[in-house]
Amino acid sequence: MKLLLTSGGVTNASIRSALLRLLGRPIDECRALCIPTAQWGHPMCTPTSVRGFAAAEPLWQYSSGLGWGSLGVLELTALPTIGAERYVPWIREADVLLVDGGDATYLCHWMRESGLVDLLPSLSDTVWVGVSAGSMVMTPRIGSDFVEWPSAPDDRTLGVVDFSIFPHLDLFPQNTMADAERWAADIGGPAYAIDEQTAIQVVDGTVEVISEGRWRKFGA
Numbered sequence: 001m002k003l004l005l006t007s008g009g010v011t012n013a014s015i016r017s018a019l020l021r022l023l024g025r026p027i028d029e030c031r032a033l034c035i036p037t038a039q040w041g042h043p044m045c046t047p048t049s050v051r052g053f054a055a056a057e058p059l060w061q062y063s064s065g066l067g068w069g070s071l072g073v074l075e076l077t078a079l080p081t082i083g084a085e086r087y088v089p090w091i092r093e094a095d096v097l098l099v100d101g102g103d104a105t106y107l108c109h110w111m112r113e114s115g116l117v118d119l120l121p122s123l124s125d126t127v128w129v130g131v132s133a134g135s136m137v138m139t140p141r142i143g144s145d146f147v148e149w150p151s152a153p154d155d156r157t158l159g160v161v162d163f164s165i166f167p168h169l170d171l172f173p174q175n176t177m178a179d180a181e182r183w184a185a186d187i188g189g190p191a192y193a194i195d196e197q198t199a200i201q202v203v204d205g206t207v208e209v210i211s212e213g214r215w216r217k218f219g220a
Contacts, residue, residue: 001123002203003160005135007167008196009062012212015199022127022203023095030095032068037076038099038133041106041149053100063098063131076107079114091119094126101132101167104142105152111137117158132167135200139164143183145174161202163190169214170195177216184218191218 002022010016023030036053039045051057054073056065064071072090074097079087091097099107111117128138136142140159143166147155164187166180180193192200197213209215 001120002125002127002201003138004127004129004199004201005138005161005165006129006131006199007135007165007169007171007194009060009131010066010129010199011062012197014210014212015197018199018201018208018210019127019129022201027069028067029069031070031072031093032064032096032098033072033074033090033094034064035074035076035097035099035107035134036102037110038102038104038107038137040077041103042101042133043148045102060100063100063129068096076110076114076116079116084115088119091116091123091126096127096129099128099130099134099137101134103147103149103152104133104136104157105147105155106149107133107137108157109149109152111158120160136165136167140189141187143187145179145183161207163192163200163207163219165200166191166193168196169193169198169216180216181218187218189219192216193218 010019034054036050039050053060053064137157138160139157141164142155144155166183168175184191194215195213198211198215201208
């Protein structure tokens with residue numbers, strides 16, 4: 001799987017160029033599936049915000065609203081009840097999975113419960129575009145400050161990549177560089193703080209930061 005891990009989506013020309021390289025063809029020729037699941041685990045998200053993402057409303061112009069050839073919704077909480085023989089072909093036919101923000105531990109739980117995590121190694125040509133929690137879920141830990149789901153056992157996530165992500169740098173009062181430094185000290189491993197104009201691309205184990213904004217790497 002090819003990863004494009006963002007804080008705010010495909011927000012500038014550099015990140016868009018990276019996405020096009022990963023896709024290998026124009027956006028309007030690609031089949032996308034929206035995964036809104038992380039939103040249900042975060043108290044700031046609502047049915048209205050889920051609808052906005054799925055309907056590619058203006059606030060989601062940098063993810064679901066990029067002008068995909070086709071756009072569908074993949075709700076992970078429903079998948080265990082309908083059977084793999086039905087939903088696995090949908091995932092395999094998609095060119096890109098658009099994974100929205102919310103709570104990364106909730107998303108992690110349902111990626112495991114739905115079986116999506118078991119499919120990831122076989123999706124070699126699929127592009128994963130994460131926004132906030134949709135990016136953080138691929139990391140080993142997110143830090144306790146970012147856990148909002150009350151049933152989360154801890155802050156551990158999938159560990160597909162070997163670094164953690166502090167998103168929304170400078171966007172909120174509690175997301176300053178000083179806050180990121182304290183968070184990174186607790187994480188204790190490789191980590192990045194990224195703003196809305198930054199993405200981390202991971203292909204075949206090679207990590208590349210793509211940015212027109214502000215970012216910082218912590219640790220080894």
